[in-house]
Amino acid sequence: MEDTSHGSARPLVAPIVAPRVHNFSGPGRAPRAYRGCTVTRPRRGTARTRSRRRLTTPVAPAHLLRQLVDEANGRAPAAIHLDLGDDAYAGVACWLAGEQRWARVAVPVAYYSHYDTKVRPVMPGNPISLRALVRVAEARARYADWGTGRNSRPTNERLAADTGYSVRTVQRADTALRLLGLATEVLRGRQRTRTERFASWRVGDRHRGWASVWALHDVRITLLSPHPHKGSLLDSLLPFSSRKVISGGAGGHSAHTKSGASRPASTRRARRGRSPGAAPPREAYLLACAWLRDSRTPRWARRHSPRGWAPALAALAAHRWTGDDINQLLTDWQGAGGHWLPAHPHKPIGLVRSIISWHLAHNSLDDRPAAAETARIDAERQQRAQQRAAMQAELAESRRAREAGRRARGGPGHTQALFPFDDG
Numbered sequence: 001m002e003d004t005s006h007g008s009a010r011p012l013v014a015p016i017v018a019p020r021v022h023n024f025s026g027p028g029r030a031p032r033a034y035r036g037c038t039v040t041r042p043r044r045g046t047a048r049t050r051s052r053r054r055l056t057t058p059v060a061p062a063h064l065l066r067q068l069v070d071e072a073n074g075r076a077p078a079a080i081h082l083d084l085g086d087d088a089y090a091g092v093a094c095w096l097a098g099e100q101r102w103a104r105v106a107v108p109v110a111y112y113s114h115y116d117t118k119v120r121p122v123m124p125g126n127p128i129s130l131r132a133l134v135r136v137a138e139a140r141a142r143y144a145d146w147g148t149g150r151n152s153r154p155t156n157e158r159l160a161a162d163t164g165y166s167v168r169t170v171q172r173a174d175t176a177l178r179l180l181g182l183a184t185e186v187l188r189g190r191q192r193t194r195t196e197r198f199a200s201w202r203v204g205d206r207h208r209g210w211a212s213v214w215a216l217h218d219v220r221i222t223l224l225s226p227h228p229h230k231g232s233l234l235d236s237l238l239p240f241s242s243r244k245v246i247s248g249g250a251g252g253h254s255a256h257t258k259s260g261a262s263r264p265a266s267t268r269r270a271r272r273g274r275s276p277g278a279a280p281p282r283e284a285y286l287l288a289c290a291w292l293r294d295s296r297t298p299r300w301a302r303r304h305s306p307r308g309w310a311p312a313l314a315a316l317a318a319h320r321w322t323g324d325d326i327n328q329l330l331t332d333w334q335g336a337g338g339h340w341l342p343a344h345p346h347k348p349i350g351l352v353r354s355i356i357s358w359h360l361a362h363n364s365l366d367d368r369p370a371a372a373e374t375a376r377i378d379a380e381r382q383q384r385a386q387q388r389a390a391m392q393a394e395l396a397e398s399r400r401a402r403e404a405g406r407r408a409r410g411g412p413g414h415t416q417a418l419f420p421f422d423d424g
Contacts, residue, residue: 036184079203093217095149099141136173149216187213280310283317291323319365328369
């Protein structure tokens with residue numbers, strides 16, 4: 001990985017970067033991988049000068065103590081600073097218990113857990129040891145806000161002087177912290193513009209660039225996938241002999257009696273006389289498979305396997321419906337019917353059955369919703385085939401004419417046309 005200037009640790013070839021948004025990821029959305037400043041979504045900030053007037057209003061003691069600590073550590077507020085904006089830290093977490101816990105606990109745990117999978121593939125020729133990483137993390141954490149871990153703005157030269165390592169080691173440590181999910185580069189370091197240079201000189205600041213701004217936080221907790229349950233797609237792939245229904249809730253037998261609650265005699269007789277239903281036809285199973293493979297199919301439909309959908313789609317398969325017809329039926333039910341289609345229905349199969357009943361109340365199963373669209377696509381496909389056939393015929397005729405012209409070249413007619421006044 002090549003060196004980057006102005007305190008930035010973003011490599012040239014980076015992992016997948018998600019766009020920065022203002023809302024948090026819910027349980028039904030894919031988590032955003034990175035919310036910092038990137039090459040595709042840069043953040044420049046606005047340079048602002050600080051007021052030199054003395055404060056006449058009373059100031060909180062904590063604020064004065066913070067200023068004294070910053071001045072003692074050589075971090076006095078500069079005459080000009082870079083304002084990041086109101087949404088700079090949108091979606092970026094904070095650390096949990098201060099700089100010592102973040103540097104001494106969170107960093108080593110993430111290093112041992114994810115270094116081989118997240119850092120080593122991206123930095124194969126630039127390794128970094130745990131000792132150097134913790135040392136740089138402690139130095140960077142001292143410049144961050146104590147309560148949140150944000151607004152860490154030291155330059156690489158300052159961190160190199162504090163830790164005793166080289167600037168290149170500091171850059172590798174910053175990259176490792178970002179790849180491990182422990183830090184977010186909110187603003188990449190850059191050179192100051194001409195206007196910013198003039199403003200800096202007016203307030204007595206002779207610096208030529210802005211250091212990177214980092215937010216230090218703990219590793220985001222990722223949600224694990226749920227356990228496979230009855231009706232999932234995995235259920236249709238397992239052999240029948242290996243299927244088990246394991247229940248630890250109220251639906252299973254009691255742990256003390258090993259048997260369920262007693263049922264009335266009428267219920268037991270009804271269940272004893274009930275025969276298993278006939279298996280759905282193969283056409284219904286194939287229709288369910290084709291519908292679930294369609295990209296237009298809602299995501300909630302994949303909560304059940306094709307075997308679970310087959311009984312509900314048996315009548316549609318008997319009338320040669322396709323996956324496009326089912327998706328168009330959902331669109332018509334929501335648009336023309338004026339119904340509300342939930343994003344996560346409680347019972348997807350029951351919802352589809354009710355939509356089919358609504359269609360039967362106004363039409364028959366022979367009236368396929370996507371029949372007109374399918375006919376239009378077939379007509380366009382047939383028209384393109386006819387155009388290609390006509391083009392091929394025209395090309396063949398042109399080739400035959402060209403061959404006939406070549407054969408006539410040099411004959412008596414061709415010679416007579418070239419030399420009409422030659423008596424020979």
